[in-house]
């Protein structure tokens with residue numbers, strides 16, 4: 001049974017997740033401009049940052065699922081995610 005309660009660790013992970021998705025969104029948003037005007041090296045670098053940000057998002061999401069499963073502090077919306 002998953003309860004809905006305040007949890008500082010869940011809050012911390014959600015904040016990290018928000019930052020990571022913002023970084024992913026930012027690096028992805030500049031890709032078209034970098035592709036047009038900055039040369040292959042800059043494009044590869046930015047692409048690499050997108051990939052790193054994507055991995056970071058996945059890692060934080062996984063950490064969140066694992067925390068919620070152990071601590072039982074998930075919001076109802078997380079229930080489907082943890083049982084996948």
Ligand SMILES: [Zn+2]
Pocket residue numbers: 007008009010067068071072073
């Ligand atoms: Zn918790």
